[in-house]
Every structure is written in C-alpha cells, then in structure tokens.
Amino acid sequence: MSVKVAVVGCAHGELDAIYTRINTLPDDMRPELLIICGDFQALRSKADFTSISMPEKYKRLGDFHRYYEGTEVTPVLTIFIGGNHECGDLLAQLPHGGWVAPKIWYMGTNGVVWYKGLRIGGVSGIFKAFDFYKKRYETAPLDGKSVRSFYHTRFEDIFKMFLLRDLNMNCFITHDWPEGIAHYGDLDRLLRRKPFLKGDIEKGELGNPYYMVLLKRLMPNWWFSAHLHVKFEALVKHETKRKLSSDAREVKRVHTSNGNGIGLQAMNQDEIDLDLGDEQPKNEDEIDLELDQQPQNQDEIDLGLDDQLNDKEVVSEVADEDLETTTSEDKLYAKGFSQTNFLALSKPLPNHPFFQIVDVPVTNNHISSESDKLYYDNEFLQITHWFERFKKTQGYRSMQMDQLSKPSVLEQLSKEINNAGFKLKHDLTVWDNFEPTLANPAEQTSQFIKRFM
Template sequence: MKIAVEGCAHGELETIYECIEALQTRQGINIDLLICCGDFQAVRNVDDLKSMAVPPKYQRMCTFYKYYSGEKRAPILTLFIGGNHEASNYLQELPYGGWVAPNIYYLGRAGIVNFGGLRIGGLSGIFKGRDYLQGLWECPPYSQESMRSVYHVRSLDVFRLSQVKGKVHVMLSHDWPRGITNHGDVESLLKRKPFFREDIESNQLGSVPAATLLHQLKPDYWFAAHLHCQFAAIVQHDNGADTKFLALDKCLPKRKHLQILDIPAMYDGDKCLKYDPEWLMILKKTNHLLTVKNMNCHMPGPGGNEEYIFTPTKEEKESVIKIMENMTIHESAFEKTAPVYNPNIKKGKQSEPIMNPQTIKLCDTLGIDDPVQVVMARTGRIMKEPCGNDLRKDTKETEVPEEPSAPNPIPVPITPIKTTKLSLPAPITPSENEMETNPVKEFTVDNFSTPDNTLNSSDCMTPMSSGEKKTFKRRNISIYNSPDDDLESGMSNSFNVSGSPCKLPHRDNV
C-alpha cells in the first residue's frame, strides 16, 4: 500500500495533487491515500477567512474552495488533521470527523479510522499548557482569544486516545512529540534551525500530550509538521517495538513537504474509509466527561473513586457495530453547509455556528453530544441550518465587522431547528490556573537512515512570483509559550521508511 504524507498543506491542494500526479507518472506507481498533518485550511468562502488565526496578509482563499464547491474533485482519498491555521468555524462543525468535501475527510479533534487494514489515528491542534485542561468552550464568532485557543489540544481528546488498546499503525499530530529530538540527528537539525537550541536543551520543544501518546500507543509510524522542516527519528519502546517518526515541511518550492511510503499493510481488499469500533465506543463511554466550562476540568485517573478505564470490551465493540449498521464512512454523507466562494465578495464576516448533518447523525446514533451545540444551548443561542447548495446571492462587498468583545456574544435570534437531547452542565467563569508539565523520559537510538521518495516541491511546482515572496525574521523564541507564529526554514535528514534508502540533497539555509 502506497501512502503520500504531506506536512503543512496551507490550502495549496491543487499544488499537492499536481505533485502526487507527477510522481505517479514519473515512477509508474498508484498512491492509495494522501495524509495531511495539519494547517489544511479548509476555507470555503471569504467568511471562513475571518475565523482563521493568521495575519490579514496571509488570508488567502487558496484552492480548497474548488473541491468544496464541486468545481474540482480530489483525485485521491485525502485524510487530514487540524493544525493552528485553520478555518476553525468549519472544523468545529465536525468535532468527531467527517467529509469537508467529496473525497476529503477530517479526522476530528481526535480520532481513529480504518483504511485497507491500517488503523490511522490523529490528534488535531497544538499544545498550549494554559488551555490543555479547559473544556471545549469556544464557539463562533470568535474573539481574538478564542480564535487561537479553539485549536489548542485538550485533555479530553488525549484521555480518549489513551484508552485505545488495539494496534494503531499510523498516528498523526500537528506539532512534534516533546523529546523526539533525542531520537534523531539533532545536530543536523540545529544547523538548519539554530534558534531551536534553547527549547531543545530546556526540553520545551514539542507537545507533552503527544509524547505521552507516542509511548502509550507505540504506533509503527508517527507523522507531524508545524515547525516547517524535515526531521526523522526512530523511537525504541520498552517492549522492543519501534516507531518511525517523520516531520515534514510546508508546501513551498524547494521544500521537503511530501513523502511517499510503501507500507506493508494487512490489506483486506477494501480500500474504503471505515469507522473504528473501538474508537466509537470510547466516544460513547466517555461522553459524560465532555464539558464546555472555560476553566480547568478534571479527568479521572487512578487513586480516585470514579471509573477511569473506558477501553471497550469485545462485546461492546460488537454492539457499536450493530448500532452503526454500516461501518463504511460513505462520501455521500457530505453536504455543503455554508455558501461556496463568490469572487465578487471581497470582504467577509465571521459566521454563526452551523449544524452539520454528519455530526447530527453520528451523535444521534451513538447517543453523544456535539460540544458546540452544548455551548449554544447553555447560552440561549440556536445553531443555523446548513445552507444546502445555495450560492450567496449578493454581489456587493460586505463590511468587515468589528471583533467581538466577548468570546461568545449573543447574536440576533435565528430560526430554530431540531437538536439532539443535551445533558451537560453550563459553562462557567474562566480560571487562570495553568497545568504543570513533567519532563518526558529520554530515549536514545544508535542508527537511523535516509527517507526515500521525499518529493522536493521544485520537481513539480511553479516558483512563487516576486509579489508572493515571504520574508521571516529569525529570533530565539520559545515556540510553545508564545503566539503561534509560523517559522520558516528547511533541512535535509535521513530516514528509512520503505526499504532501499536514497540520500536527499542538502539545501542552503533560508
């Protein structure tokens, strides 16, 4: 089974698909699946740009809207997780995953799916200690604060993934697991990214929750992005298993952003995306832990009087299969919920939360809650109905609204629609408490080798025009204790993912 892995997509879907098609033609291969490690930017229209945490100069439509509108169809099944530069209002419609366009599937805040004998898991967002223990309180339209905290990883998502006991073959995260640089060629990394040194030496580079899951799940492969450079490592676990880690760059000319893997999967003859029964039952069994409080919340653990193990039994997994009736995730479930891009509209405004039929159906079937619907219900607001296939009729430019003064301002009343039954508590006042983190146990590895089939985007991309050239200021920063700035650089590394390695050419520092 051949899988393409993309680092940060940043909305450049056309370019990524062109790269894959060029590689297939050149090497005479067929790629079964494309995986994207965040910053996917599923922007449907100009309103979605206003819910994406990027400076105004980077608010570009890019090309996802063509696949959402139906102008184009993704030529390969595409699976992605969220990063820190996303149209968060759209992704919040699908907290448990769903189709964002035909043949393009979002894994949700956290999730596991099956494809051709592979179990593929993912954790969306990035780690920020100050928000990690909070509930899922954010809701469009966002304030400047909530527009960023909405994509911060929460303890509930990590707790749910920690309940998984079945073998996970491929795991995705946007940021790197903390301590991963101990398992690869860190000196080569520092030659390309010297401003990483302070965070690496103080063990502050990367995500603590991702590191915890890495050592709990022990997947065969772990892919990440976020730091805009290529880095490879092999993590040896205490049970003798190895995890091959690879971080990739962003989709730009002359950057190592795309990797082709030949994975020896136990292919079951069915190249369809399917729900994972263990994961669905974990969602069902932990629904009572969902909270929309904007304060630090409690997750159960050993030493208390409450249940803290929710790993499903064989009988429970069989029962969820009966509940679902069909475990195949049918693309026909996709439905446009917001207007498609209208080039005559140059300015947008943040939209109100929209009911997504995919989330409604999954929640009703499993008996679980949609976090945004809970927030809306507790604040006396009603979610909008999906727009269907209608286009925006107006052609005049709309005014850019002022930023809301509170995370969840009450809008003008809108038409009520049917909602599912809710039983969760109302949100309460924010807390200033932040979580304390512990260093991750260090591991060492004696050898690792070179990635093959890493595609340099200059092989199939048209260089950016002079007007699109970006400059970046290098500075010594603590990445995970500062605003979520993009960092640019590139490096060449080595990693063996599918047999015979081939050395990658080095490039000058940016």
Template structure:
C-alpha cells in the first residue's frame, strides 16, 4: 500500500492533495491513503475560528469547508489526528472518532482502526504537565483558558492506548520524549539550533508518548508539531543513542517562530519585535521556541482548571505489561505544508489485504472497541480524573470486553466504519458567519455509542429546547436538537 504521510496541515488541504497528484503523475504510481499528523484545522465556517486557539491574525478559513460541504471531494482516504491548533468544538463532537468530511476520517482524541488489515492508531493534542492527569473538563462554548487546555493529552487516553497490541502505524502530533537521541541529533541542531536547550535538559517531546512507544512498540511512528523532517530508529531491545552533539555556545532564536504570550497583553507586532530583540541579543534570554509554531501561554489557568487526580497512575507501562515482540520502531517527523519544506513523504507498507479498485477499506478495530467499553466507566468530564485500576487489571477487563465485541457485533467487531458512522453535516458549511454559537449532537458519535451500548457522554442531545434557539440558516436539519444560542465571541 502506498501511503502519503504529511506533517502539519494548517488548513492547506488543497495544496497537499495537489502535491500528491504531482508526485503520482511524475512517479507513475497511485497513492492509496493520506495520513495527516495534526493541526488539520477542520474549519467548517467562520464561527469555528472562534474555537481555535490562535490570535486573530492567524484565524483563516482555509479550504476544508469545501470538502465538508461536498463542493470538493477528497481524492483518497484521508486519516487525521488533532494538534494544538484546531477547531476544538468540531473535534469534540467526534471525540471517539468519525468522518470530518466524506473520505476524511478523524481518529479522535485517541483511536485505532484497521485499514486493509493494518492497525492504524493515534493520539491527538500535545503534552502539558498541568493537565495530563485531569479529566476532559472543558465545556462548550469554552472560555479563553479552556480553548488552550482542551487540546492537551490526558492520562485517560494514553492509558487506553497502552493496552493495544502493537500497531503497524501510529500517529501523534507531539514527538515522544528524547526520540531525537535515536537519530541524527547533530543534524537536527544544525537545522533547528533553538532546540539545543530542550535537548540538553531532555524535555523535547512528550514523556507519556515515550512510555507509550516503549509499551506498544509500533512498526512506524509518524509525528509533526516541531516543523522539521527528522527520522530515527528506536531499538526496543538495545536502544542506541546517537553521538552527542557538540554544544553551540550561542543561543539562537528560531527565525520562523512567532512567539505569542496572550497573557501579557502584547499584540502580534510587539511579539514579533520581541522575537527580533531576542535574536539580536541572545544573552538577554533563553532560546526562543519554534517559530513556525504558534505558542500560547497557559499560565492563566485557574486552580480549579488544573486540579490533579490524586494517585494518578504512572504511564510507564513497559515494566508492568508484557512486552510486544517488535524489535524496533521507525520514527518519522515531517514539516508543515509550505513551499520548499519537507512536509510530505510517500511510504510503501505491505498490507495483509490487497487494496481493491475502490481503494482501501477502513474497519473498526475490535480490540479498540473493547478498550473503549472497558474504560468507559472511568471517562471523566470533570477536572478530577476518576481513579483507574492498574493496567494489568484493565488488561483483563479488555479481554472480557473483547469477548463481548466478538459475540455481539457483526464481523467480530471488524465491521466497515461506513456501515455504522455515516458523515452528516452538523454546523453549516461555507464562508458566511453563522448566527451565534451552537452545540451539536453528532449522529456519528451517537451511532458509535449505540453500537457499543454506551451512553453518549460527549455531546448528548439536549433534554429540552428553549424558544431562544434560532436555527442557523442553511444548516442541515438537526433532529436531535440545538442548544440555545451562545453569543458569538
């Protein structure tokens, strides 16, 4: 199977598909599937921009809405995860995964599917220590603080992935912590010298993702976020570090990065000026963060927002769960979609089931369905994450739930996704601003929860409607109800 892998999308879906078409024509081959590793920006209409954590200067509609409305068609099966610059209101509708648009599937906050027999798994968001052990407490229409915390990965989602058998392909936005040590570290620093302080302190990347890498040991791991191409090989039997990079005593500011700190009240021009000052006088401050990345200040979280779960489990599951049989994991990170950037790569992956004339087939992963059922009692929608049993106990429960999946569901749970989840527009699509902000119950989430005989705790239909509810002109019918209008921000 020929698979195109792309780093950060940032709304450039048209350009990504165009580049794939160019490579297909010049190479004389056909790409079967596209994977996008976050910052996808599924913006359906200008109202969705209010739910994306970036300054107004960077809020652009992009071209996704045309795929959402059907004006354009995705030319191949496209599977995406979320990053830290997303329309979080839409992503939350599909927390368990679902079609963002026809032929464009979102894996959810965490998820796993089978594509022609290949296990494709992934996790959305980025790591932030203050929120890792909290529940999914953010509430529509999301305040300023919640717009940034909602995309932080949670222990609940990492622990669910810990119990997967080794995936063939894994996607994340963040890099696993210290993965740069298993490739050309010196070359990375020559290209991105502002990573030096993070590498020296061993805090480049996500600690939970390193634990996840060691535990589930996928064959291939794809990432984005840091806006550079980098490859590494993590040997699970005998990890081999790269040679240490020679220190560059000069602190270098990232020339591309826009450093943003909304809490101090500066506008974008002041931020850019500050970055230039730091670039001119390196001794004045520590190295500036990645420039292509729009960084946000999370220091204004309230104590209630960051309340930790007492006794939260460590995610170092490699020591308590039986090891997978995989010898090594190939890691590849890619840049964002811009001219002359290395943002796209075509990889050949043998698939257990040959790809037919109609393209790849995507089915549910029975093991993931069992994990979803097993962990559902511990899904927390409050600041405090519910205490979860140890992973060995949960592994036994997943086994019991897998028996249920195989006996209760068609194809033993490996049913075609399209047979259960059918794309349905919820919000209106287009470049016209909607009237107010709306809560939508996504029929795909309802369908998946019904399949698994679980409550839809993510976006249940409102129990009552008020006369203040105003239908959005041009929106698809909403038989399950719309929440009362919330004034646009």
C-alpha cells in the first residue's frame, strides 16, 4: 500500500501553476497529498508585505489570497513548511502549525502529523549560525529585525525531533538541504547546473549542518527539500533493524516486501518526473535575500549541562551505535528505514523541475489510514508538552548539539518526558477551525494550547 504524494520545491506564491499541474493529471496519477517545501508566501493582502523579507521590487501578492478568501478551491490537501520568504505576521502566530486556508496546513516551526497512514515531520526556516541557539522571541506584528530572524531555524526545532524514539517517519520536510547531502547524489551534474555552489560544498557550508545529523538519527524513508532552485536526488543508506512499534494508544505494523522485517525502499522506478527541463543556467532573477551578518560572540554560549541530566559520558560524534538506546521500553519502537531517499526540487518557472509525484509506502497501521483527516502525532505532542516547561530550565539553556550524541542524555530526557504526566483529553484529529479573519491564527494556537498543553 502506498500514498501518491505530489512534491513541490519553492512555491513563491504560484499556487495557480501548481494546482493547474495537478488538475491536468489523469485520474490514476492524481495525488492524495501535496507537500510544498517552503517559500510558500501566504500573503493575504498587500498589508502583509511589511512582514515578508524581500526587496520591494520583488513583492507581489501572488495567488494565495484567493484560496484564503475562498474564491478559489484547493484541489488537494496541501501541507507546507516555512522557508525564508514567508508572510511572517501570519506564520509567527502558528508556531504549532495550523490552517492558513481551507485544506492548506502549515506545519509550524516544527511538527509531526499523520495523513493516510503516513507519518510526516518537518522543520521550517533556514540555518543561520548566529541565531541557532537563541530562543524564539518573534511575535506578530514583526518589526524590521524579526521579519528576518523569525525564519531562522533554532536549536529547539532539531532538539525536539531528536527526542523522537519511534522512527517510523515516512516523510521529512525542510527548506534547507542537509549539509553534505550533495555527496550522496550526482555531484557533477549538480555543479553543471549550479556551478556557483562549488565553493560552499567544498567548505561544507551548503545547507544546515545539523540536518544531516538529524537525518541519520531519524532515518526517514523520504526527505524533501527546496531553497536552491534545482532538482537533486540522493540516497543515504543506514544500518538498522526495524522492529514492531506499539504503545497503549496505537499499534503500528511494518509492512515489508522482503519478508525480513527490514522494509527496504529503493528509489521508486515508477516515480513520475513531469518536468522536461534539465540543464538550467543560473537564473539572474533569482534572489538571495540573506545579507551577511556577524555571528554572536561564541563565549556567550554555556557549553555545560545542568546536573539534572546526570551525564558522565565523553562527547562523541553521532554513530550508528549511538542510535540504539538502552532501555527495554525502546525495544517497542521502530528503528528507522534502511535508506533515506532525498529529493530537492526547484520553483514554478518554465522548464524548471519544480513538481514530482512520489509513491510513498505506508508502513503504519494508524487510524489516519481510513480517514481524510489530518492527525497530530501523539509522541510529538508528548515531547512538545514536556518541552514547554523544560526550555525554561538551565539544563536546556546550556545544551548544545554535541549533547544529543550521548545515548545516556537521550535516555534521561526520555525518562523525563515519560514522567511529565502528559495525557490526552481529546482525540488526535486536527480540527477544521480555519476562518479568514485576522484573529483566526492566534485563535487556532490558543485552541491547540488549551487542548494539549
């Protein structure tokens, strides 16, 4: 069993072009879900121009406002994560995700949801070292500084994902590429199309340096990205043994085709690449809106850990053995896929490969399999509930990415999460609570907090 998913790189407000592509497909090729990997540009009116980071000459309203107002209808459920050209005044009010229009769901700064039996995670924004360890402070209406900083990925986004122990992640979505992913695909072809990327690739500065660490931790079946306006495919192999995953609320059975419980998924030869363009010269109209900024004084970051973590191990690089935890409870959790298929796509322009259909195998027996609704992920809700309190402690304020390579740290944090007393008071269905009003985004977030926090 699989779900036909349409994947788009950057949208840049061109929803009509994207949905027209879908509407022209024959019925047997129509996707059940559309994933957009950032730069969605959910501009409701020209008043939102003040909260999007781009030069004035590039600002245009785009197509989204008609779907927001209801004069145009979305033909397929759409999920997106934020990039670096977004309507900050809208998205900053939906940190836990929410509807921005009927059938268009924003994943939040970080989030995990279910649809049709697929477990889908995502992190918004792009990497900027000087903001990575800062707490997220931006609130709407954004000012001149926060218009830019609001889309900078934070440590907390990756930290929360690192705490997932059920690694049955079918799809993961980011705007940035994982740093180093270029070496897992056809690097020569990439550089023929984007030769100016060579310097960053050689210096190890192309993409988010912590996404590759996260990719090797989560081991998702698919990882989708955008940002660089180029199509690129790669394959990252993992050493893992998948196990049956279950808990008191839901049972997930791994469907395998090879009978050994590993569930290998090669790049699907039946994938449909509907774009005809291949080698593309650099588009001089493409804009890089990130200005050079100086990182903060590194001495301001406390490298120590709070004593409550009770960790005495030496910091080590993330290796395969670090991914195995030591508690008997962890034996209940799936250990990820044996390989991650990476796909990056471009933006909607003539002859640009911005759209692709992917058949994503369903590996979970989840209530969403028999529904047209989106569902929140129980484990990620539990982590989010606990994190809202933990982020105020010295233990968190002093934590760095190095700490996440320590199995004992992850084990201790997992115990704290389990002891936090999170209990569901409602089912996990995502409510259809969108209204095209200025107050609605904040109302959705208030309802989420009241329901789960």
